[in-house]
Amino acid sequence: MKYKIIRGFHDILPGQIERWHFIENTARQVFESYGFNELRIPVLESTDIYCTGIGDTTDIVEKEMYSFDDRDGSSLTLRPEGTAGVVRSFIENSFYKKTPVSKFYYMGPMFRHERPQKGRYRGFNQIGCEYFGSQSAAADAEIILMLWYFFQKIGFTDSVKIEINSIGDEESRENYKTALVNYLTPLKEGLCDQCNRKLGTNPLRILDCKNESCREITVNAPKITDYLSEASGVHFNKLIQILDDLSVPYNVNDKIVRGLDYYTETVFEFTTDKLGSQNAIAAGGRYNNLVEKMGGPPTPATGFALGLERIVLLHEQLSDKEFKFPTDVYIAWIGEDTFIPAMKIATELRNNGKSVYIEHESKSIKSQLKRANKLDAGYTLIIGEEELKSGRIIVRNMKKSSEESIGIEDTGSLLSYIN
RNA sequence: GUGGGUGUAGCUCAGCCUGGAUAGAGCACCUGGUUGUGGCCCAGGAGGUCGCCGGUUCAAGUCCGGUCAUCCACCCCA
Structure with missing residues (x-):
């Protein structure tokens, strides 16, 4: 790569x-x-x-x-x-x-x-x-x-x-730093290398060292809360x-x-x-x-x-909650002549806030429905030569596997059906 | 910056110890079974410079070294 x-x-x-x-x-x-x-x-x-x-x-x-x-x-x-x-x-x-x-x-x-x-x-x-x-x-x-x-x-x-x-x-912290350094200096043999360095630069951070011997030493160190x-x-x-x-x-x-x-x-x-x-x-x-x-x-x-x-x-x-990009409607079209009418419906639905998926390569209805299923689309619209002729498209409810026929330009009915 | 584990198909991994001829599985993808209807099932297909470079060997995914990436711990921090 x-x-x-x-x-x-x-x-x-x-x-x-x-x-x-x-x-x-x-x-x-x-x-x-x-x-x-x-x-x-x-x-x-x-x-x-x-x-x-x-x-x-x-x-x-x-x-x-x-x-x-x-x-x-x-x-x-x-x-x-x-x-x-x-x-x-x-x-x-x-x-x-x-x-x-x-x-x-x-x-x-x-x-x-x-x-x-x-x-x-x-x-x-x-x-x-x-x-x-x-x-x-x-x-x-x-x-x-x-x-x-x-x-x-x-x-x-x-x-x-x-x-x-x-x-x-700042006043509290200065007083506390002094007390902490005074406590730790006699014990510095037991501190790790890094903590020895911190003793001079930033003694407070010796307190959150995870090294065991440092922890043992800091257990009894003076507490900041006593120096506030x-x-x-x-x-x-x-x-x-x-x-x-x-x-x-x-x-x-x-x-x-x-x-x-x-x-x-x-x-x-x-x-x-x-x-x-x-x-x-x-x-x-x-x-x-x-x-x-x-x-x-x-x-x-x-x-x-x-x-x-x-x-x-x-x-x-x-969370086992599923996060999935939603597809509301899948539009399946069969035959070149149906693509433009299908796109018009897609545009209409998209303008109404629906997420619409449509193919741009000609594909069998079977593979289109498979795709719709994979995308978990709520509805699939089917528009082929027959639908074009009759002026009524098929609206398939993917969950219920039921179908309805709706006029190709009847966006109002379509929207209310799929909402 | 230090120590250890891992790296094989798009994803999750088996194979490595004990080297041997076309490198496997599940999921995902494509096609068909159904000439215009998804999920389940069945059949088939496509997909791999085995991270990379070098070494050992008649032969390396397999052994060795290096390197890069990633994971875990330290460190540090959100």
Whole structure:
């Protein structure tokens, strides 16, 4: 084969796309019902928005970005995530001047040069929401609630768990980092090489290391929740209170620290145990400093992104619901003279919103009916020389195997019969 | 980036261990049984550089090496 799709990328084929449409449409409908509007941002941005946005020392920026030089020498990057671009657009379009709060959702492809695996691709799709302008824990609660309802709506109720944590404001985090480093430094012999490196760069992420000896050491490490400033503690408690009052099930997990640098206060993940090691299907949190850091006015914000490939994978496991491209009517024609009249009927039906399938090669009636059956068409119209002469076509109900004769130009009767 | 599994028809896979002549099955596709009526059944047909490159051998789908892809785990993340 001469041309092949590049590594880590995938086509979404007819037969699969129907499920994608269902999930995407449900997401749109749910998110819009919560007042989020779609914002479409480009796939390509200048590299530095991701460096400042995501953080220079993160894996994404250090080794996973698809970056290249534009013709004028400036560095561009295929977006590895959506938040940085949305923040750029939020600032550039001065949304903070237009409305007290702004709520956006976006969907589309993201790119990260990782080792491909099930549920992890180099080109993958995310849907995300970003909520700017509210520092209330109620805003955090609402997006978690919204995600929860979304997952219920696509049938994930029993398969998804919510894990939440707080990593506090900057003051809390600095105090905690110091405490954590003080605790870990004497024990660093037992930590893996990577964690030893993280000790100097990003000690928080030692907490989610899966290495056994690291885990044993971190079990008794100081907990972030004990180091929250008063304001951060109040914020987190309020979030928990709201989730309790609204009966949203969750689990506080002090090991969730997130890999992107912009998070503050609330962080959360929606996880499943049905996808192997790719267990996070949605994740997010609050990022109160990012807008300012990227050159906008100080603006609190909260949001999340969900991974569509993983959700589709899980949905395939959970739902035996068939997703099939529908064919309402199949038109079988026999003899060259019948093609144009058949096409006229097809056009009429299509203009009335019907999905109509018609052959363009002359074929036996038998093979045409077989095709209609394969397409699962509700009705087959049959028009041959006899029908042309008599001016009445055959309308076959494929489920009941019954037939009706209807005038060739009587579209009204035809439509009411097949509806 | 590290370790392991897999790669044979459009799809799912058997054959590989223990090398041997035209490489198989099911599903899907086409034709016919029914001269103008689908599904079930029956008969027939078409479809394969056995991922790719090299090596061993009289002989390689089968053994060996490399490479690419994919899957699983690590890592990271959605």
